[in-house]
Amino acid sequence: MHWQARLTKYWAYLSMGLVTAIILFLFGYVFYRGADTISWEFLTQAPSGAVLGEEGGIWPAIVGSICFTATAIVLGSIPAIATALYMVFYCKNRRIKGLIRMVVQCISGIPSIVLGLFAYSFLVRDLAWGRCILSSGVALAIMILPFIEVRAEKTFHELPPQMVQSSYALGCSRWYTVWNIILPACKGELVSGIILGGCYAMGATAPMIFTGAVAYASVPKSLMEPAMALPMHLYLLLAQGTTSMDTAYGTAFVMMALILLSNLLATIYARRSQKKWKVS
Secondary structure, three states: OHHHHHHHHHHHHHHHHHHHHHHHHHHHHHHHHOOOOOOHHHHHEEEEOOOOOOOOOHHHHHHHHHHHHHHHHHHHHHHHHHHHHHHHHOOOOHHHHHHHHHHHHHOOOOOOHHHHHHHHHHHHHHHOOOOOOHHHHHHHHHHHHHHHHHHHHHHHHHHOOHHHHHHOOOOOHHHHHHHHHHHHHHHHHHHHHHHHHHHHHOOOOHHHHHEEEEOOOOOOHHHHOOEEOOHHHHHHHHOOHHHHHHHHHHHHHHHHHHHHHHHHHHHHHHHHHHHHHHHH
């Protein structure tokens, strides 16, 4: 058994090292190919020229991606956390729990392009919203809802039951306990899950293609306007062939950097909040 434990440990270290090396190589290669393109003007100007990416930058795509992601977070996180709270602290019927869990699992298995097609048919055409940030945000919200719900439910299950039982023993209502004890105690993990869900939405190209992302759009002023998005912009640059490859690599690195920074901030915030909770 001793050699099996050592083998397992070395296997884990080797796997971690291999994954880290792949990530570093990927970032390094993308940055090397797009380093000549990345500049202050590239990050702050709008695209221009007869060919997309030939001149200008990606500022509208950065702002548009943030708008798409923020809309998806707001529309997806609220029902996801509410569902997780109901599953853990309110629902006592196993059949209802099983039904809700089955629905969440089915949603998580829907391909993103199908969600984009649904949003295009129902929101863009039938409801006449048109191609806009809100239409795309609804599709992205449905996509990330299971991700946030499962993470939130896991967080609530890991909360020490003594905290909840002590609140009930003091005569506090269930709503007071949820609002003033459970949510503040789980705040770090919940925010972390929401941010990670937003990162997932930021890189989803298929729903945006059908519902709200366009080329050469200006910075949006409302949710009912279309906008540029980094994954859509990258897709169009790659579709043009070799003439826009340097710009494509620069765009890819900016998108990867935004997602990596968001992941790091989510991890740091979750650990700091968890540390404060343990100390208190």
